[in-house]
Amino acid sequence: MVKGCGNSCMKFILFAFNFVFVVIGVTLISLGAYLLVKSKDFDQIVEAPDAAAILVIVVGAVTFLIAFLGCCGASNESGCMLTLYAVIVGLVFIAEVAGAIVLLVYTQQITDVARKGVHKAIYNYNDKEIDNPVNGFVDILQFGLKCCGAESKRDWYARGFTSAPRSCCFDPLETDSRKGSGLGTCGNPLDSNTSEPFDQGCTKALDDFLRLFTGLLAGFLIFAGAIKIIAACFACSLKNAVV
Numbered sequence: 001m002v003k004g005c006g007n008s009c010m011k012f013i014l015f016a017f018n019f020v021f022v023v024i025g026v027t028l029i030s031l032g033a034y035l036l037v038k039s040k041d042f043d044q045i046v047e048a049p050d051a052a053a054i055l056v057i058v059v060g061a062v063t064f065l066i067a068f069l070g071c072c073g074a075s076n077e078s079g080c081m082l083t084l085y086a087v088i089v090g091l092v093f094i095a096e097v098a099g100a101i102v103l104l105v106y107t108q109q110i111t112d113v114a115r116k117g118v119h120k121a122i123y124n125y126n127d128k129e130i131d132n133p134v135n136g137f138v139d140i141l142q143f144g145l146k147c148c149g150a151e152s153k154r155d156w157y158a159r160g161f162t163s164a165p166r167s168c169c170f171d172p173l174e175t176d177s178r179k180g181s182g183l184g185t186c187g188n189p190l191d192s193n194t195s196e197p198f199d200q201g202c203t204k205a206l207d208d209f210l211r212l213f214t215g216l217l218a219g220f221l222i223f224a225g226a227i228k229i230i231a232a233c234f235a236c237s238l239k240n241a242v243v
Contacts (some may be wrong), residue, residue: 010024014234017227018070019186021063028060064093067154070231074238082239084234093232096225102217114210115150115203122150123203126166139165139172145205148197153187155201163188 035053066088073081118141126133142148148168149155156164166172168227169186187197 003053010234010238011077014238015071016073016204017231018067018074021067022071025060025062025067028063029057032057032060038123070235072115073235077238079239082235086235086239089228089232089235093225093228096221096228100221103214103218103221107211110214111207111210114206118202118206119150122155122159125165127161136172139167141202141206142167142198143170143172145200145202146198147200147202147205148187149201150203151201153197153199153201156187162190162196163235164197169195 017199032053032055035056065150066085066184069088070085072078073085106132121134121141124132126132126135129135148164153164153168156168163185166186181216185191185194188194
């Protein structure tokens with residue numbers, strides 16, 4: 001067993017750190033399973049939703065297994081498990097740095113895919129189908145990013161809508177907002193109680209958001225990789241302290 005207060009603290013920190021990632025892994029697996037079950041609801045927005053769901057499950061499973069190995073190695077003070085954990089975490093660090101570089105290099109390709117998804121969702125939007133999952137996606141996208149239509153609000157009029165969807169003006173989650181309870185319409189020139197839709201198109205708004213998000217995600221991957229290297233060093237030190 002390990003001796004000394006410092007080694008005991010390292011053991012506790014290593015166990016706690018990996019326990020958090022065990023929970024994250026289980027959460028990702030659950031999310032991936034949910035997306036896989038609901039994949040048919042998303043095929044009107046993105047291509048191959050099954051593949052995306054399976055990828056989330058795989059990432060969750062890998063995260064869970066590595067973290068579980070770290071927890072077991074720390075709690076059981078197993079030199080073999082700690083060594084294996086340190087090696088795997090080192091490989092994950094390399095993968096995360098590579099992933100960050102790929103994100104930065106292929107940001108434009110990511111935004112292009114997102115643009116196609118927005119156009120596809122706008123095309124499949126149907127305000128007469130309340131249970132249509134695309135409607136919820138478009139409504140949250142438009143109000144969340146303060147945008148309207150794919151390229152502009154004119155996309156809705158080109159589709160034959162007499163007014164833009166309410167989410168181009170109002171919070172789609174407001175009670176009875178779809179029924180227009182006291183809120184008026186959005187961009188309907190025939191209604192004196194109408195509101196002006198957001199000016200920006202959703203492809204531009206989403207493009208700006210994704211560029212910021214990919215940059216932050218790349219930074220997070222590098223930061224997470226650095227934390228993992230520290231965990232690997234803790235594992236090596238703990239392994240050397242095991243007697």
